[in-house]
Amino acid sequence: MKRRDESTEFEAPANGTHDGGAARSPAAACVDRGGTARLAVIGTYGNANLGDDAILYAFLQWIRRAAPATRIVALSGRPQEVERAFGIEALDFGARRAPPAAAGGDAEPAPAAAARRRAPSSSLGWRWKTKLRAALPDAWSALVAAKQSAATVVHAAARLPAQLRTARSVNGLVVLGGGQIFDHWGGQLGHPLTLAGWSWACRIAGIPLIVLSVGGRPVGRTSAKLLRRMLSSASYLSLRDPDTIGLVRGFGIDRDIALVPDLAFGLTPPCVGERRARPRVIGVSPMAYRRPGIDPEASAEHYARYLDTLAAFCERLAAAGFEIVMFASQIRSDQIAIDELCSRLGPVAASRVRVRETDNVEQLLRCICETDATVVTRFHGVLLSLLASRPVVSISYQPRKNDRLLEPFGLTDLGLAVDGLEVDTLWRAFQHLLATYEDCGARIAATLPRLRDEVHAQYRHVFAQHGWPLNGDERRG
Numbered sequence: 001m002k003r004r005d006e007s008t009e010f011e012a013p014a015n016g017t018h019d020g021g022a023a024r025s026p027a028a029a030c031v032d033r034g035g036t037a038r039l040a041v042i043g044t045y046g047n048a049n050l051g052d053d054a055i056l057y058a059f060l061q062w063i064r065r066a067a068p069a070t071r072i073v074a075l076s077g078r079p080q081e082v083e084r085a086f087g088i089e090a091l092d093f094g095a096r097r098a099p100p101a102a103a104g105g106d107a108e109p110a111p112a113a114a115a116r117r118r119a120p121s122s123s124l125g126w127r128w129k130t131k132l133r134a135a136l137p138d139a140w141s142a143l144v145a146a147k148q149s150a151a152t153v154v155h156a157a158a159r160l161p162a163q164l165r166t167a168r169s170v171n172g173l174v175v176l177g178g179g180q181i182f183d184h185w186g187g188q189l190g191h192p193l194t195l196a197g198w199s200w201a202c203r204i205a206g207i208p209l210i211v212l213s214v215g216g217r218p219v220g221r222t223s224a225k226l227l228r229r230m231l232s233s234a235s236y237l238s239l240r241d242p243d244t245i246g247l248v249r250g251f252g253i254d255r256d257i258a259l260v261p262d263l264a265f266g267l268t269p270p271c272v273g274e275r276r277a278r279p280r281v282i283g284v285s286p287m288a289y290r291r292p293g294i295d296p297e298a299s300a301e302h303y304a305r306y307l308d309t310l311a312a313f314c315e316r317l318a319a320a321g322f323e324i325v326m327f328a329s330q331i332r333s334d335q336i337a338i339d340e341l342c343s344r345l346g347p348v349a350a351s352r353v354r355v356r357e358t359d360n361v362e363q364l365l366r367c368i369c370e371t372d373a374t375v376v377t378r379f380h381g382v383l384l385s386l387l388a389s390r391p392v393v394s395i396s397y398q399p400r401k402n403d404r405l406l407e408p409f410g411l412t413d414l415g416l417a418v419d420g421l422e423v424d425t426l427w428r429a430f431q432h433l434l435a436t437y438e439d440c441g442a443r444i445a446a447t448l449p450r451l452r453d454e455v456h457a458q459y460r461h462v463f464a465q466h467g468w469p470l471n472g473d474e475r476r477g
Contacts, residue, residue, distance in 0.1 A: 036069040037468040040166065041176040042198060044191075045074060046081030046090070048332040050364050051264065051380020053085065055177040057361045058267035060086060062459055069469050073170065075198070085360060093194045094159035095166040163198055167205035172466055173198060174210045175234075177263035179379070181216025181244065183223040184296060192223040192230075199230040208235040210462055213260045213455070215240045216247050217398060224251045236462055241404040258458070261408070264383050265448070266455030270362050271369045272389055279437060281323045283371035283390070285381045286310055286341050288333040289397050289418060302419075307337070311344035312423040313375070313430075318349035327356045327367045329381040373433055375426070377418065379405065387448065391440035393429045395421060409447045411440060 045056045056074065063070050072089070076082045079090035080098035090098055167173065175195065183192055202209040211234045219227065228251040231237060238258035239245050245257055289306050292298040317324055326342070328334035338355060345353065358364040365388055368374060374385040377395045382402050385392040386409065394415045396402035403415040416429055433440065463470050 036071060037067075037171045038071040038073070038169065039468070040073050040075055040170045040173045042075040042093075042173065042195070043176050043178050043180060045076045046078035046085065047076075048081075048330055049380075050329045050331065050358060050361050051378060051383070052178050054264040054267060054361045054364075054380055054384060055262070056082070056086060058264050058455075059176060059459075060088070061268060062266055062456060065471075066456075066459065067463060067468065067470050073166075075166075075173075091166060093198075095162035160197060160201060163201040164204055167198070167201040167207055170207065171468065172208045172210060173202050174212055174462075175214055175230075177213045177215075177240070179215040179217065181214060181219065181227055181247065183219045184217065188220045188222040188226075192219065192226040195230045196226040199233045203233055208466055209233055210235060210466075211237045211239075212458065212462070213238050213240040213263045214244070215262070215401075216244045217401075218247065228252055236465060238458060243400055243404065260458045261451045261454055262380075262383060262405070263455055264380060265387065265451040266459075267361075267387060268452075269365045269369075269384075269387055271366050275372050275389065275441060279322070279372035279434060281325055281371045282317055283325045283327060283368060283374035283376070283385070284310065284314060284317075284341075285327050285329060285374065285376040285378065286334065286337040287330060287377045287397070288337045289377065291333070291337065294333045294336070306418060306421070307341050307344060309421050309423050309426060310341055310375075311349075313426050314341070314345060314353070315349045316423070316427055317430075318352045322352070324349075324353045325356055325367065325371050326353060327358050327364065329358065329364060329376075329378050329384070331358060334378070373437070375430065382406070386444055389441060389444050389448070391433050391437060391444065393426070393433055395426070408451060409440075409443045411443065414440075 044052050074082045074088055074090040076090055077093055079092050082090035083098055183190060199209055231253050238260040240262045288294045290297055290299040290302040292300050314324055326338050356367040358367055368385055368388040368390055373391045375393045376382050376385055379402055382392050382394045382405050394402040395418050397418045403412050406412045406415050414429055414433055
């Protein structure tokens, strides 16, 4: 059944934000008497990564059209940013409300800051610590790591009561897309422990935990154990690519797993600009790949080689008469990469570059629509280029990660790996894009509706499975 056309402008659904959410018992009906459901969604939203934000954007867009009675509360590491960007209720991962802007955000309370600033140099304990650290550096490092791990576990246990209260105030918790199977950032007691804590809260509260189109990368043993507990307890589990399914199978998960594309494919873009018959404007979107001070796996050598390759490529684009639009999909770290890339360009290439601001998902998509084709490193930068019907040369920073995005479109010959990338290789891929430009556009146009249908069909299935209200058209769809 064909779905009716969707609006191309995002509006926050009527979520009844900040309504407090009075707690219900596990035996309470799945849906309120008024025919509404209140759902919590968890992800790394509001963290300046517009790819992750695009997932929440797409889900809210679908909710507004298909299940407008649903109320959403987002669980995020930066709830104040989520509230500002999306106009919905948001809590942090410990189920605390976002601090008022006037309160200074995450600023440390003055008494605590003053106590921390007291100089301990005259303390006998401090002198013994200094001697021990110098005499046994390895043992000291292990002791510090053990202390930090213990503190993290204690902190996680301390926030469980608040998580439980929130779990009892909603009808379900959705782990909503993104690469949430990771410990690259925050370590093994970071996001894996957060997800495990929420899964325990859901189990105690008697509400369903749903995992939708999540991706991942290899993790440590402790992370795998925590994530296995969370994934095993889900009432519905889907992952976004075969590699993540294989990764999860390695955790010991032997249950049914659905394969459903990344949730951002469900988004209806606010614009799809006309592509020229022959490309003239090329989008270039670098990332701070292994940049010291940003990437946990920092390497100044790898980062410099990556930027040098992109700079040489931009010089060739300029010499060939192309205009260049540079844009960021991680609006903090990628902007640094853009500035440092531009500093490597000669005057001719620099004169043909325009740097676009992309503060939100709509701005990013409109920027991509200014281009005729793109050269992108980040996963969701590639996805959003495809969503805007733009052929894209992908520079993947994880094995096969971006290639999995290109596979449904038959465009894997436009996928490159960042390690060992040379400008001649990148230029040949770009020339291949130019030679197959019309065919690429046709493949993208033919494939996008199917991927969007798969994402939306998954939403309908999950809502029907759990008895959450849908409008009439969606129930019949």
